[in-house]
Amino acid sequence: MNKTLLYFIIVLLAACNTAQKKSPTVYFGGEIVNPTSEHVVLFKGDIALDTAYLDENNRFSFQLDSVDEGLHHFNHFPELQYVFLEAGDSLQLRLNTVDFDESLAFSGTNEQINNFLLEMFLTNELQEELIYKYYSLEPEAFLLKIDSLKNLKLESLNSLSNEAELSNGAMEIARAGIMYTSYISKEAYPFYHKKKKGEKSIHNLPPGFYDYRANINYDDKDLSYYRPYYNFMKYHLGNLSYMDCKNDCGTKIKMAKNQLHFNQHKLMLIDSLIKQNELRDNLFRNVAMDYLLKYDKEENIEIFIKEFHQLSGNNRHIHEINGLYDGIRKLQPKKELPEFLVYDSEGNKVSIKDIGKDRKVVFYFWSAPEKKHFTNMIKRINVLKEKYPEYTFIGINLRTEHSRWNNMIEVSQLDKSEQFWTENFEEVAHTLIVYDRNRSIIANDGIIVDGFANVYTSF
């Protein structure tokens, strides 16, 4: 065959290929064995694009006219996982909730990149323990280990890209995941090393230890919601804040004991380093949640929130953060229990405040999807009931369908007068600040004694 003709055919074939992929419609569907919720929600960043209900065969499907290409995630409560989507994709998944991530498999267009990202996710989970061991090594030996783990992953990506046709976007996400995962270990190294070896100060690092920092992209919009990248940012900011404080504030400040001061460093660093809106807002939020949920003194959290507003007053999560701040203030000792409405077993609305009237109560929390936690919690509460007969222990249920809640109370033979159901998790989370599932609230005659107690450590 003449060369020009051959060339012509190849061009034609390539053109056909692109034409086939041209229709931007995206189909994403699949089957969920042992579903734990009625639906699947597809997200791009923090925006829910669509919700698909499971049919009688536990199958779901999304059909989207177009997608903003790149990393998405889907949520089948209470789990979520990533899915990489590009225009024209037709992708199927199958998973069993008993082993959510381990059972998940993709097929269809872009199956290779999706299965690869998942494989990396599982590999990283498996390697956590190994890397934790490596933190005891001297820096040079540590770097060798971390780089060799990284190189193995890069090789596996290279051989995939030789076999399969990966788009540039897909290659970049996969590569970034591998690189930032290895950077996380390096950012964390000085602190874990010190802790594991019981050294008094941060180990001297060889020049070049942080060379990779020259490659960090602080404003990569495509990666904002990607765990390896986002987690890297958290470790990196933690590391830099520590070093900033050590250099600028010297030994006067005992950082571990001064959470407010340390988190102020973090706020300033995010302000100066991160310009990409979503990443910036999310990192600011992370610092706020992290700090506020340590339940510092009221005057300290007031200083913190003021500064937060100055730097990030227009944060997309500002209502959540203000709500949390407000909730924490209202749960301080000697304040009245909030007027928060819950349902009793007959469906009547009752206020938390009324439940706490004229008696000593401990409120604890549980939800049906977390079965193991529920079983442990009930065991623990039974022990506490024996030990503290003067208290009434009140169970507040979260994130459970009403009928399922009723059923669980019957089956577990719980005292109905001590069990209450809530409808809106967000509202409970904000008013009663339930982020830690072992949290409890101790009150005496409607007045808070300890709003941030823990069923295991406070008694």
Ligand SMILES: [Zn+2]
């Ligand atoms: Zn400082």
